[in-house]
Amino acid sequence: MKLSVVMIRTLLFFLILCSIIRSKAEDGYRLWLRYERITNVSLLKNYTRQLTSVHIGKLSPTIQVAVEELQLAIKSMLVKELALTAQVQSGTLLLGTPASTPVIQAMNISEKLRNTGPEGYLIMSTAWNGKKVIVITANTDKGVLYGVFHFIRLIQTQQDISDLNISSAPKIKLRLLNHWDNLDRTVERGYAGFSIWDWHKLPDFIDPRYKDYARANASIGINGTVLTNVNANAWVLTPHYLEKVAALANVFRPYGIRVYLTARFSAPTEIGGLPTADPLNPDVQQWWNKKVREIYNLIPDFGGFLVKANSEGQPGPQNFGRTHAEGANMLARALAPFNGVVMWRAFVYDDKIPDDRAKQAFNEFKPLDGAFLPNVLVQVKNGPIDFQPREPFHPLFGAMPATPLMMEFQITQEYTGFSTHLVYLANQFKECLSSDTYARGEGSTVARVIDGSLHNYPITGMAGVANIGTDRNWTGHHFGQANWYAFGRLAWNHELTAMSVAEEWIRMTFTNELHVVNTIKKLMDSSWETTVNYMTPLGLHHIMGWNHHYGPAPWIQDKHRADWTSVYYHRADEKGLGFDRTPSGSNAVSQYTQRVSEKFGSRLNCPEKFLLWFHHVGWTEQLSSGKTLWEELCLAYYRGAAEVKQMLETWSTLQGKIDDDRYEHVRTMLSIQHKEAIWWRNACVLYFQTFSKMEIPAHLEKPDKPLSYYMQLEFPYAPGIKPKW
Ligand code: BDP
Numbered sequence: 001m002k003l004s005v006v007m008i009r010t011l012l013f014f015l016i017l018c019s020i021i022r023s024k025a026e027d028g029y030r031l032w033l034r035y036e037r038i039t040n041v042s043l044l045k046n047y048t049r050q051l052t053s054v055h056i057g058k059l060s061p062t063i064q065v066a067v068e069e070l071q072l073a074i075k076s077m078l079v080k081e082l083a084l085t086a087q088v089q090s091g092t093l094l095l096g097t098p099a100s101t102p103v104i105q106a107m108n109i110s111e112k113l114r115n116t117g118p119e120g121y122l123i124m125s126t127a128w129n130g131k132k133v134i135v136i137t138a139n140t141d142k143g144v145l146y147g148v149f150h151f152i153r154l155i156q157t158q159q160d161i162s163d164l165n166i167s168s169a170p171k172i173k174l175r176l177l178n179h180w181d182n183l184d185r186t187v188e189r190g191y192a193g194f195s196i197w198d199w200h201k202l203p204d205f206i207d208p209r210y211k212d213y214a215r216a217n218a219s220i221g222i223n224g225t226v227l228t229n230v231n232a233n234a235w236v237l238t239p240h241y242l243e244k245v246a247a248l249a250n251v252f253r254p255y256g257i258r259v260y261l262t263a264r265f266s267a268p269t270e271i272g273g274l275p276t277a278d279p280l281n282p283d284v285q286q287w288w289n290k291k292v293r294e295i296y297n298l299i300p301d302f303g304g305f306l307v308k309a310n311s312e313g314q315p316g317p318q319n320f321g322r323t324h325a326e327g328a329n330m331l332a333r334a335l336a337p338f339n340g341v342v343m344w345r346a347f348v349y350d351d352k353i354p355d356d357r358a359k360q361a362f363n364e365f366k367p368l369d370g371a372f373l374p375n376v377l378v379q380v381k382n383g384p385i386d387f388q389p390r391e392p393f394h395p396l397f398g399a400m401p402a403t404p405l406m407m408e409f410q411i412t413q414e415y416t417g418f419s420t421h422l423v424y425l426a427n428q429f430k431e432c433l434s435s436d437t438y439a440r441g442e443g444s445t446v447a448r449v450i451d452g453s454l455h456n457y458p459i460t461g462m463a464g465v466a467n468i469g470t471d472r473n474w475t476g477h478h479f480g481q482a483n484w485y486a487f488g489r490l491a492w493n494h495e496l497t498a499m500s501v502a503e504e505w506i507r508m509t510f511t512n513e514l515h516v517v518n519t520i521k522k523l524m525d526s527s528w529e530t531t532v533n534y535m536t537p538l539g540l541h542h543i544m545g546w547n548h549h550y551g552p553a554p555w556i557q558d559k560h561r562a563d564w565t566s567v568y569y570h571r572a573d574e575k576g577l578g579f580d581r582t583p584s585g586s587n588a589v590s591q592y593t594q595r596v597s598e599k600f601g602s603r604l605n606c607p608e609k610f611l612l613w614f615h616h617v618g619w620t621e622q623l624s625s626g627k628t629l630w631e632e633l634c635l636a637y638y639r640g641a642a643e644v645k646q647m648l649e650t651w652s653t654l655q656g657k658i659d660d661d662r663y664e665h666v667r668t669m670l671s672i673q674h675k676e677a678i679w680w681r682n683a684c685v686l687y688f689q690t691f692s693k694m695e696i697p698a699h700l701e702k703p704d705k706p707l708s709y710y711m712q713l714e715f716p717y718a719p720g721i722k723p724k725w
Pocket of ligand 1: 188189230231308312347386387414722
């Protein structure tokens with residue numbers, strides 16, 4: 001008997017211990033909003049002294065969530081709750097707009113607030129009646145919320161808060177995630193589980209994730225979300241689903257996030273019972289007008305529609321002999337009375353058009369410049385083909401001064417290793433944003449096109465195809481979170497550097513310990529270039545597995561669409577490799593301004609990172625290093641794979657320096673990435689060798705399997721496949 005009591009006690013003790021250890025398990029759910037307790041005693045004291053209480057004015061749902069977040073963060077980082085105070089004391093944090101908070105009104109800061117617009121904010125250290133205080137203020141409650149998140153970030157990243165004078169405003173108005181989520185909860189090109197939208201249980205069951213999703217997005221300034229796939233399903237526009245959409249909108253509203261939907265162009269026939277969806281047909285127009293009114297009745301701040309039309313089998317105005325502008329304008333007219341927008345995608349191409357796929361969007365849209373209504377934005381992918389590991393910037397940027405062009409980046413890693421490869425995409429985003437279009441002389445960067453400063457666009461936008469799913473860590477790979485984070489931060493301020501954004505993210509997500517921060521930063525900084533090397537070096541593109549896009553498959557040919565084969569893009573033959581897009585080939589270079597066209601079009605001046613994108617180069621031709629194309633190609637593939645090994649080794653040095661759970665998860669992903677990098681290297685080098693007929697340089701290890709092995713691999717159940725419609 002006595003023994004069993006001891007046993008029970010021991011067991012209980014053990015269970016409690018286990019639960020303590022488990023509760024410390026780091027599964028990544030908290031993203032960068034972990035709010036870890038500050039353990040450095042002097043820092044903790046310092047912050048605690050400077051923050052004593054919080055003063056707010058009139059409460060609104062947005063101020064409410066701002067205070068809630070602040071308290072959550074302070075309580076867990078500084079282990080104290082800020083007392084709500086009516087009197088301003090030393091160390092009071094004043095939070096609100098001048099209109100809602102009389103003390104802030106009395107501070108006379110309207111001049112300073114002028115530059116912050118409807119979403120920006122000020123964070124200032126100042127004195128009020130001789131008391132040292134911190135003020136977080138803005139013209140709107142939403143601005144205050146953004147300011148609060150910035151302030152929390154300062155503490156998370158352990159910055160000095162004793163003399164703050166921060167003014168920040170977004171450079172781009174619409175900062176949106178695009179979810180390619182289907183109503184059956186599969187996610188097209190999603191590698192992190194299923195869709196987080198639990199359509200079946202909505203509107204009654206509100207998954208707590210929705211709120212955490214909103215918090216995460218608001219913390220990085222994302223102010224809109226397109227809930228549904230661009231390969232759209234008209235069903236989401238039926239009353240049954242709109243109620244569900246409205247329930248999500250209610251959760252997101254206090255966080256300043258508007259919902260948007262994809263509009264299937266044929267919806268009037270599919271769910272409206274009309275015989276046509278012709279945009280010039282009055283019944284069709286009426287149907288959309290009514291549908292839009294119905295939506296705004298349920299969701300007064302609905303954002304608008306995103307449309308993929310006449311592309312990859314999607315219906316569109318061209319089915320009725322109408323232009324993209326006629327189609328977009330019909331929807332724009334319906335949305336205009338409610339301040340809604342249409343985001344019309346420029347991602348169009350057709351295998352029945354004999355021209356180079358890279359040229360088709362430009363050919364289609366450039367002549368329509370100025371033909372769109374003011375509430376239409378044309379959404380353009382970063383490059384002219386399709387989210388490849390590396391692409392030159394899309395020639396439409398700079399070419400449509402009378403039409404707001406918005407950027408579409410892909411955060412989900414469809415072409416960069418799904419959710420098993422560590423690839424920090426901010427470097428890719430930045431390369432595109434800082435490319436010079438020369439549309440109005442030197443300095444006409446893509447960033448200046450999309451932030452509207454180059455052509456005075458009245459509305460501006462940046463969209464990122466989301467990498468979010470039901471996986472506990474949201475993005476499958478812990479480092480996938482960094483791409484979501486970086487997208488939001490760059491949409492707010494594209495001038496931030498990729499590495500400053502990485503540093504914030506690392507400090508909030510892992511640790512503030514400098515050595516670890518610097519090690520992870522280095523890893524992230526080279527990760528994209530590394531991936532380009534082992535997948536598509538020197539400007540190669542679209543040579544991945546058929547349909548699912550998993551792994552290498554440069555041998556894909558003879559499919560029902562030539563533009564969905566790899567051979568279409570790499571054009572390997574006995575003479576050489578690459579797509580001739582100069583005047584002697586498809587002349588796609590002519591779509592760029594003269595300066596750019598001359599550079600890309602010249603075999604000698606074309607940056608080597610884009611060489612095979614624009615030129616068909618002989619196998620034995622010398623590149624700038626003096627080595628032949630064949631040698632450089634081999635070296636790039638081998639370098640890429642070797643660098644992943646190095647990443648794995650670098651990561652191993654962090655064992656014990658970060659939590660075991662995430663350490664081990666990332667380590668395993670890196671070993672998968674290493675295996676797959678070698679797979680890419682071997683398959684591609686062996687395949688291209690059948691054309692070059694040259695030896696792999698002697699010092700490089702020979703592939704251990706023949707090409708036939710790689711060619712027979714099949715993956716019918718690879719994740720994220722596009723469903724058949
Ligand atoms: C391609 C994807 C496909 C998308 C398409 C798009 O493979 O699943 O539907 O882009 O952007 O890259 O519409």
